[in-house]
Amino acid sequence: MRKMIGKFILFILFLTIFSIPFAQTSASGDKVYHVKIDDAVEKGLYAYLKRSFKEAEDAGAKTIILEIDTLGGHTDAAGQIGQLMDNSDLEIIAYINYRAISAGALIALYSDKIYMSPNGVIGSSGVITADGNAANEKAQSMWKAEMINAAESKGRNSEFALAMADADFEMPKYRAGKGEFLTLTAKEAADPEVKYSDGTVSSFNELLKVTRLSDAEIISTKVSFAEGIARFITHPIVVPILLSIAGLGLVVELYSPGFGVPGTMAISSLALFFFGHLIAGLAGYETLILFGIGVILIILEIFLPGGIAGTLGAIAVVVSIILAGGNPMYMAYSVLVAIAVAVIGMVIIMKFFGKRLHLLNKMVLMDATDTESGYVSNVNRTELLGKKAKTITPLRPAGTIDLDGERIDVVSQGSYIDKGKHVIIVKVEGSRIVVRESEEKGENE
Template sequence: MRKTKTFSWILLCLLSFSLLLPSLSVVASGKVYHIPLENEVEDGLKAFLQRAFTEAEEEGAKTIILEIHTPGGYVTSAHEIGKIIANSPVEVVAFVNSKALSAGAFLALHAKKIYMVPNATIGAAAIIDSAGNAADEKSNSFWIAAMEAAAESQDRKPIYARAMADKNVDLPENQAPEGQLLTLSAEEALKVGYSNGTVANLNELLETLNLSDTEVVSVEPTFAEKVARFITNPMVVTLLLSIGLFGLVMELFSPGFGFPGLIGLSSFGLFFFGHTVAGFAGYESVVLFIIGLALLIAELFVPGGIIGIIGGALMIISLLFAGESVVHMAYSILIAVFIAIIGMVILMKFFGKNLHVFNKLILRDATTTEEGYVSNVNRVELIGKIGQSITPLRPAGTIIVGNERIDAVSEGSYIEANKKVEVIQVEGSRIIVRETNKGVE
């Protein structure tokens, strides 16, 4: 009886284990994560790829296929994304469809394998500054070394990576014309070991990697991540800060709350939304900005200036630490301040009279003569009157006309006291006289 019971338990365990085998085989085989790397390489892309790679790792993915189609982008962002690819415990395969240029080539070199479509290209990775000019020697040296290190990390010949970033490299095969950066076609990349094969599409790539029967999970950026990618672009950041500063300055110097304030707050709101979604800004930055803005508004009601200075400083600090790089944010803030000042000057100079908001900023009432205002009495009725000098005029002195003592100046010559004078001109409070022989009127 005991043997029968023991046998039943063994049979039950074997049956349970057999039922678990299909699920275990799925876990063992893993999944393929298909992740697009498209458009410009910038901070927003980094945030999306960080999420996608983390999800692939947590789900036990076997392979990540990084589909690359980019003209390049920002060096700092490329370095951070390169670290994500290099440190991934999941094998990364770069699928170049159809170009991996500049920063895109740098990222492709971090992948374990590279596959390209027939008309794809990879290379042309010189570093340029924001004005489109070649970067300085120090930056170039750093970038060339980074390109070589990326190639060497996956056992690729570094000379080709160097030639992609340095037009002065002399290649034995003469793939690049003299004085030009190296850009490899799919055939050339395969020949020099910068490609593991040429495939027509993603399905053919899966067959080549023996993954055609594996579940493919495509990861796409969410709407919020797409917005964040746009907003965290350095050019857009500078534009948002410029509009925000311009709007708030106009609003703070005009009574009430109107359209400029709404535009300014909306611009700053978009800035913090994009940087929060991208993972660069925390809620503490938003709170710090709100406190700074409140103190700046309080300065309008509390004299002294200290509160306003503290408020402005808090706002600048919150913006500095909301971006990925404090240095880049400092440049953006300085440029935004300059643009906001120029914008205010232009609007006030050319459109101020036609814009209602500037009526609150600029005092337009003038005490003109046409409106009945005079700075002092203009004694034009004295012209032609004859009087007598009470004191010598050298050229200023005092005369008497009728029974009225008047301060006057001579026409230019010296006039002694007790001489007859004639009022010849009146310029506001300035009475001009000359000596005369006419009788007193």
């Protein structure tokens, strides 16, 4: 009995000792970072992913899972994210939980493995400008090359990536005819001929089971407050709105007494714009310095004549905003939208508020000088009408008359009048006094 008990204890110890190494090499000691991409692809997202990748590497994680559901966004931001992924030593798994469209497709293609939900789609990656039209040939060519590089970097067939970005590259089998971008369903992407998906999973937990990461420590990263602001501010739709609020606020402030809500809104909008782009890594301190110089020059314009300081200041402000955005063409479009909104606002204010303007009245002459308002350029001597005088110079037709010892410059009614002739004043129009020759000798001889 004692021998049996001893053998049993030895057996337990044997299992305990040999189970320790297996426990150490199992996935339970691994860390997996879970990062969601569930909004537009913009520069703020790049800043967030850059921090998440660094945290994962510093924590000793081996795998990072990107859960993707996006309709795309800025191609330059997607390119930066792709380079971030390509330079990382982490195993990157993309889980397309519904959509990886446009820039989202590029991010997915830079992943080592791609899994999709049953209703997931990937593709439709043509470059569209801010106004909804196709980008120019140069931008299209660059984007096609990036899509091809993304696919080839992970050993995938680049023809499908090209069909996603080029509407002229036909793939009728996958509903990509002439003028259509390729979009693959989960089933099509998992086709052995395509191999753009390593499998279809119905949930994140199922993904962990399929990838043998169920026992790993899952660390879900969250967007920080500053990153959240940056992502919101750098959104393609928010940027022109923010700049429009700033422009309209400054215009309204010109017409308002003192400094009030419109000016505060304008300054707040510009502060948010630069703060968000600074956090996203787009705006450097040089853009802030340039903006500050522009503001100072505009303020100096109030005290300096000529308009040079104000013009240079306005140029500096516009250039600083364009440089802060990372994409000069898109930022130029946003600035034009803001200027258009400001001009429309100015026209409306001038039309409906008229002379009740404040600061602009100091900058623009709003009043007209007319007789009804009491303004005259010369004294209108109507009391001279009918008076008789004598010419002291010939009138050809202009000349001088003598009226009771007062020399007066006059013009004749059209004919020549010689010196020493008697005339009568027939019309007075400000400084213009008209006379005609008198046939009778008057009291003024």
